[in-house]
Amino acid sequence: MTADLVLEGVHKSYGQSAVLHGIDLALAAGEMLVIVGASGCGKSTLLRLVAGLESLTAGRVLLAGQDITARDPAARDIAMVFQNYALYPHMSVFDNMAYGLRIRGRSRSEIARRVEETAALLGLGELLARKPRQLSGGQRQRVAMGRAIVREPKLFLFDEPLSNLDAKLRVSMRAEIRRLQRRLGVTSLYVTHDQVEAMTLGDRLLVLHQGRAVQLATPMEVFERPADSYVAGFIGAPAMNFLSATLLPGGGGADLGPLGRLEFADGPRPGPAGRRLTLGIRPEHVALDPAGIPFTVDLVEPLGSETVLIGRLPQGEMLALKRAGGPPPAETLAIVLPPAQFHVFDAASGLRLDPARAAG
Amino acid sequence: MSGCRDWLAHLVLGLGAALFLLPIWLAFCAATLDPAAIDRGELSLVPRLDHLGVFLEVLRHGGPGVGPVWRMLAVSAAMALAIALGKIAISILSAYAVVFFRFPFRRTAFWIIFVTLMLPVEVRIIPTYAVMADLHFIDTFQGLTVPLIASATATLLFRQTFVAIPDELLEAARMDGAGPLRFLWDVVLPVSAANLAALFVILFVYGWNQYLWPLLAATSPRLDTVVIGIVKMIGIDTSTEWNKVMATAVLALVPPVLVVVGLQRWFVKGLTEGEK
Numbered sequence: 001m002t003a004d005l006v007l008e009g010v011h012k013s014y015g016q017s018a019v020l021h022g023i024d025l026a027l028a029a030g031e032m033l034v035i036v037g038a039s040g041c042g043k044s045t046l047l048r049l050v051a052g053l054e055s056l057t058a059g060r061v062l063l064a065g066q067d068i069t070a071r072d073p074a075a076r077d078i079a080m081v082f083q084n085y086a087l088y089p090h091m092s093v094f095d096n097m098a099y100g101l102r103i104r105g106r107s108r109s110e111i112a113r114r115v116e117e118t119a120a121l122l123g124l125g126e127l128l129a130r131k132p133r134q135l136s137g138g139q140r141q142r143v144a145m146g147r148a149i150v151r152e153p154k155l156f157l158f159d160e161p162l163s164n165l166d167a168k169l170r171v172s173m174r175a176e177i178r179r180l181q182r183r184l185g186v187t188s189l190y191v192t193h194d195q196v197e198a199m200t201l202g203d204r205l206l207v208l209h210q211g212r213a214v215q216l217a218t219p220m221e222v223f224e225r226p227a228d229s230y231v232a233g234f235i236g237a238p239a240m241n242f243l244s245a246t247l248l249p250g251g252g253g254a255d256l257g258p259l260g261r262l263e264f265a266d267g268p269r270p271g272p273a274g275r276r277l278t279l280g281i282r283p284e285h286v287a288l289d290p291a292g293i294p295f296t297v298d299l300v301e302p303l304g305s306e307t308v309l310i311g312r313l314p315q316g317e318m319l320a321l322k323r324a325g326g327p328p329p330a331e332t333l334a335i336v337l338p339p340a341q342f343h344v345f346d347a348a349s350g351l352r353l354d355p356a357r358a359a360g
Numbered sequence: 361m362s363g364c365r366d367w368l369a370h371l372v373l374g375l376g377a378a379l380f381l382l383p384i385w386l387a388f389c390a391a392t393l394d395p396a397a398i399d400r401g402e403l404s405l406v407p408r409l410d411h412l413g414v415f416l417e418v419l420r421h422g423g424p425g426v427g428p429v430w431r432m433l434a435v436s437a438a439m440a441l442a443i444a445l446g447k448i449a450i451s452i453l454s455a456y457a458v459v460f461f462r463f464p465f466r467r468t469a470f471w472i473i474f475v476t477l478m479l480p481v482e483v484r485i486i487p488t489y490a491v492m493a494d495l496h497f498i499d500t501f502q503g504l505t506v507p508l509i510a511s512a513t514a515t516l517l518f519r520q521t522f523v524a525i526p527d528e529l530l531e532a533a534r535m536d537g538a539g540p541l542r543f544l545w546d547v548v549l550p551v552s553a554a555n556l557a558a559l560f561v562i563l564f565v566y567g568w569n570q571y572l573w574p575l576l577a578a579t580s581p582r583l584d585t586v587v588i589g590i591v592k593m594i595g596i597d598t599s600t601e602w603n604k605v606m607a608t609a610v611l612a613l614v615p616p617v618l619v620v621v622g623l624q625r626w627f628v629k630g631l632t633e634g635e636k
Contacts (some may be wrong), residue, residue, distance in 0.1 A: 053531050074537030086528035089551040098548070100536035147532075 004029040004187045005155055010059035012045055013345040019045050019203030020211045022059070030185040032178075036192055042211040043191045047157050050189060051080050064154055074103075079148035084164060085140045087132040093119075093143050094128040097150045100131070117289070118150040121180070138169045145177070149184065156181070156188040162197065174200060195235050199223070207231050225343075228350040232280045232343055238308050238320045241281045244347065249273035254344070258315045259293065265340040267355030276347035283308065285341035286321035292336035295319065302326045309333075384613065391415065391607035398602035414607045423593045423604035429611055432586040436568055437615055439585060442505040443567030444560050451514035451559075456544055458515075459522040460530065470519075475511040482571050489576060503577045508570060514559055521555045522548060558630025561623050565616045586612040 003026040012020040014132045015105055019042045022227055027033050035043045048054045050061055052073035061069045068076045079100075087096050101111045119125045132140055141161060148156055162170045181188050192198055198205050199219045203246070207215045207222065207230075215227035226232035232240045245254035251268035255260055256275055262279070269277075294303045294314055301308040307327055321335065344353045389404050392411040397404075422428045457463075458470045481488065488507045491497075497503030525548065533543045549556070574585050584592065590612065593605045620627070 051531075051535060053534065073534045078535065080532070080535050082528045082532060084526065086526065086532040088532075088547055088551075089527065090553075099533075099538075103537040103542065147536075151536075222409055234538075279541075 003027065004031070004064060005047075005189070006060075007050070007060040008060040008062070010046065010047060010049060010061070011057045012042070012054065013057045018057075018211060020049075023208075023213050025206065025213070025216070027187050027189070029187055031203045032148075032181050032188045032190060032201060033204050033206060034190045034192060034198045035206045035208060036195060036198035036234075037208035038148055039193055041208040043193075043208050046208070047080075047159055047189060047191045050155070051078055051157055052076050077154045078157060079151050079153040079155075080159065081141075081144050081148050083160040085132070085144040087140060087143055087147075089132055090130050092131060093124060093135070093146075096132070096143055096147045099349065100147065100151050114150050114152075118146045121149070122146050123177075131317050137165050138173060141165060141173060145180070149180070152185065156186050158188065158190040158192075160194075160348045161190075162192075163194070169216055170197075177201065199235070205235075207234065225352065226280075228351055229278050229280060229345040230350060232345070234350075236282055238283050238310075238322065239345070240282050241286070241319050242282075243279045243317060245277045245279050245325075247271050247273055247275040248275055254279060259313065259317075262337075262339050262342065263342065264342070264355070269344055269353045269355065271346075271353070277353070278345040278347045278350070280345065281337055281341050282344040283320040283322040285337050285338060286319065287338060288323065288333055289336040290334050292334040295321075295333045295335045297328060297333065302327055378415045384610070387606045388610050389601050391610055394604055395599070395601045395603050398606075399599070411603075414603055415611065418604050418607045419611065422589075423601055423608065424595060425592045426584060426589045427581055429586065429589065429608050432584050432589040432608075433611065433615065435583060436585040436587065436612070439504055439566035439570070439574070440564050440615075442501075443570070444563035446505065446509035447511040447514050447563050448556065448559060449508060451511050451518050452544075452549070454515050455518035455522055456548065459519055460540070462545075473512050473515050475508070475512075477516075478525070481508060482527065485576065488573075490544065494578060497577075499578055499580050499583065501583065504574055504583060505567075507577075508567065508573060511563075517555065517559055518552070521552045525551060554626055554630035556630070557623050557626030558628075561620055561627045564619050568616050 005025070005027040007023055007025040010020055010025075012016070023046060025033070035046060037043045049056055052068070052071060056069060059069075060067055063076065063078070088099065091099065096114045097118060100112045100164075101114065106114075111330075115128070116125070119128055122145060124139070124142055124146055127135065127139060127143075132143065135143065141164075144161070147294040158177070160184065162173055165173060174197055177190075190197075190201055192201075204217060205215070205219050205222050206213055207227075209230050215222055215231050217227075221295060222231060222235055226235065226240075229242065233242070243259070245262070247254045247269060248255055248261065250273070251264075251270060253263040255261055256279070288305055295309075295311050297309050297311040299310040301310070306322055306324050308320060308322050309328060310318065313319055319335075345351060346353055377435075385405070386403065389407045390398055391407040391414055393402075393404060418429045420428055420430070422432075426432065454473060458466060458473075492498055492503045492507060495503075497506065529547060529551075530543065533547055538546060569587065570585070571587050571591075574583070574588055578584075578588075586608065590605060590608050593608060594600050
């Protein structure tokens with residue numbers, strides 16, 4: 001697969017404040033890459049730089065082998081779907097979708113054919129004469145996508161397109177976007193703060209944190225092997241539990257203080273004895289065991305098929321756990337933290353520490 | 361309770377309307393009276409329907425000191441139209457520049473426009489006259505209209521309208537390939553249509569009612585506006601034919617009223633509709 005969209009050392013600063021600190025990225029043709037991060041991490045800025053709505057401070061953007069860094073948005077052959085749809089309020093659905101083609105001087109018959117094809121694809125055939133204000137939120141979002149699709153661009157950009165929809169519609173539109181993107185095979189960048197969207201839509205995820213790319217990997221890899229404690233806490237709901245620890249001599253285990261000692265199941269970690277660590281374990285991996293550590297439940301969040309329990313360990317550490325079924329029988333439970341499920345991070349840098357052999 | 365309040369509201373509205381209509385009705389009745397009767401101060405609230413021909417007469421032949429009223433109405437209409445459309449065209453372009461373009465001293469430019477609010481024609485009338493004289497615009501249609509066209513009020517109003525247009529709309533248009541003029545024509549103007557109509561009504565009436573500047577800038581009878589004409593008909597030495605003056609005054613009211621009534625739906629929408 002050849003790289004279709006390439007970002008090289010993309011920097012963006014507004015005056016003194018740097019928003020993006022050098023992003024490198026290569027998307028294969030037809031790939032859907034989801035950029036995810038908390039608000040203010042620079043993900044929307046990155047998208048707008050690719051669109052040409054903002055100019056780069058340094059770096060290059062290449063699309064299909066051509067350097068488009070200095071090109072006008074219109075000359076980039078990129079279409080964008082906006083968070084608030086940005087439909088032209090005075091134009092009909094047909095005109096909204098046809099506008100870009102008209103400006104590009106396509107013939108009347110070609111425009112009519114392409115708009116109607118796209119409308120049929122999106123189930124908008126009956127609505128072509130309506131104005132945006134006569135449409136529901138979901139229909140508006142479809143029109144916004146239709147406007148992007150009808151131009152047959154080299155690249156789609158999605159800027160949190162589902163965040164204005166209600167929860168149920170969001171789920172169905174999410175599936176529809178995925179289906180359409182696969183079917184059309186257009187390379188896409190999708191920005192979201194919603195980790196469920198990120199996990200379900202992306203071929204790969206790019207996790208941004210404070211203007212830096214923290215991890216670029218498939219969704220399952222991001223979930224199973226988060227690159228640092230920020231990613232570990234950001235992806236997954238409820239968030240991963242973190243405990244402070246220090247490395248034991250030899251690196252084969254960690255000292256969790258009053259909680260005892262932990263033998264690493266997958267091999268020793270590098271570093272001197274006493275190295276400060278952050279150990280992470282996901283709530284679904286915390287198991288109930290009558291012989292385990294006492295756990296006092298503070299808050300019960302029943303989700304139907306499963307229940308989230310938030311509570312305290314004897315020394316006051318907060319911990320969340322997820323168990324199948326309904327609320328627990330008692331307010332005090334006993335839990336075990338299975339050693340095989342721990343993620344090990346360096347406490348100072350936050351970076352993941354893998355077993356010395358694999359890392360070496 | 362609400363029925364009672366409705367009744368009261370209608371009473372107040374009716375009284376207000378009567379208060380505004382009374383002088384117009386008086387002028388209408390006076391137009392149909394004998395000139396001599398008005399001179400004696402015998403005003404009537406009942407029109408003499410057999411004298412309605414006075415309106416046709418002033419329209420066709422005018423009165424003492426002035427040409428036919430239809431001509432003056434035409435001059436007034438042309439002037440008011442030129443002022444309203446000229447103001448709108450210039451204000452749209454300047455507001456568009458101030459809102460959508462990043463250029464050096466953008467804020468300064470905006471504040472300079474803002475400051476001219478404090479300089480209406482009456483304040484700058486002598487320098488304006490000198491400039492028009494240097495351009496040989498005195499006693500021409502351009503001289504009558506051009507100095508009244510520059511407008512801070514309209515620029516400010518359009519600025520507010522344009523600022524309310526979401527950024528995403530501009531960005532979507534840029535991605536679609538629309539240049540600045542296309543965006544103005546295809547998106548900004550249609551979206552601001554209601555404000556445009558409202559402003560047109562206000563500016564047309566403003567232009568129609570101009571008195572001081574036309575008095576100075578145009579002396580030849582061929583450029584008499586109807587407002588000037590009314591004053592010219594009130595002679596100082598000769599006896600004034602008050603019925604003709606009143607008839608002209610009533611006729612002078614008709615075009616602005618037609619514009620307001622014709623565009624009132626848009627007018628209200630443009631002044632009250634906030635969200636775009």
